[in-house]
Amino acid sequence: MFTGIVEEIGRMRRVTKQGQAMMLTIEADKVLDDVKLGDSISVNGVCLTVVQFDDAAFTVDVMPETFRKTTLSRLTPGARVNLERAMQANGRFGGHIVQGHVDTPGTIVSRRAEDNAVVFRIEPDDPSPMKYVIRHGSITIDGISLTVVDVEERSFTVSIIPHTLAQTILQHKQPGDSVNLEFDLLGKYIDRLLDFRGRGGESTAGRPGTGVTMEFLAENGFV
Template sequence: MFTGIVETIGTVVEYIEVDESDVGGYGSSIVITDCDIILEDAHLGDSISVNGTCVTITDFDKQKFKVGVAPETIRRTNLSRLGPGSKVNLERAVAGHVRFGGHFVQGHVDTTAEILSITPDGNAFTFWFRPKDADVLRFVVEKGFITVDGASLTVIDVDEQDKKAFSVMLISYTQQKIVTASKKVGDTVNIEVDLMGKLLEKQVTLQIENQLKGQLGGSLHDYISKIVDSKLSQLTQ
């Protein structure tokens, strides 16, 4: 679990594509440096967020660490686009004794998104993002949480009809702390929607399904039946 508060920006020094014959399946490994601040208490097997993707430390020293990237992660995220010199947002898994400054972030990327526009607003910038999977927009709400390349941000606006996109604003301080500020129109970012929205949808769906099956008294089923009967009655008059 993470907070979406980026601790530091690291630099990719090596991206290694793993051959199927080496590990029994396709995958990759990434070596990242310039991140000694987050390696002071590192251990093998620790979870770490790289551009919002929860991956596992498989090797490290005082200056750099290595993570493995599974095929599903490659398909779902923008990590395969990284190469030597790429900058990445980094955050250690949350500890119990720290303040929770962002929101609950799993590090389970839902989809990537393309940057549609970047517009200055005073010393801030407004970014519009179009998700590759437009279906995730149902979880994106104005003034709600969104995770962009691992950074917890606030949604400014959502356009599900025309743009099929959402926007966030990066203030001056945030611009200095995350890699998104240096990206350009057409670049991609990793997106994780708010977990609470997905949990709420599941509970509401189960509630409706149970009511339709009559397991909760059949109230919703009866209500829908009355509407259908009423409409049929009007049509036959």
């Protein structure tokens, strides 16, 4: 689990591809302070497992599912990436609950300055998770915990303060660039629970007209 507070920007030292499998070696500093084999590190919002490390870099495996569903497949040597170690049990939630499980890549459709901030409009490649995006809710972009400013049918905006821009790879992102998107976990759980009738464990997912209704609540003593 992560919080979406990027600790540092790493640099790709080596990218090795074999079909849709990859090994990434990333130069870093802060995230190596107490690293151990098997540790989880978020790389551009993707939770990956450390399989090798030295005093200047660490290596992670990328499986085909992650290759297909994230922007990691587009990384090349020299590319910059956002890095965050998994949260410790006694840590602070500076952002929000982030799993490091990307829902879909998205495309930056616009970038504009607004006084001291920079406003990005982003369109998910897969529009179906847009139901989880709410105004002033949380979203993770390339591993960064951000607050949604505005929502349209197929896109949303976030406003970036100077500190966040300077400390993350968003400083280099321009219209047309791709980013990893993870939508708020709470919304996904609520959506799933509301789509589960709970009678004998029978799932109603994907069946129209099912789920929690006023009749169901009345029948079960909730209203």
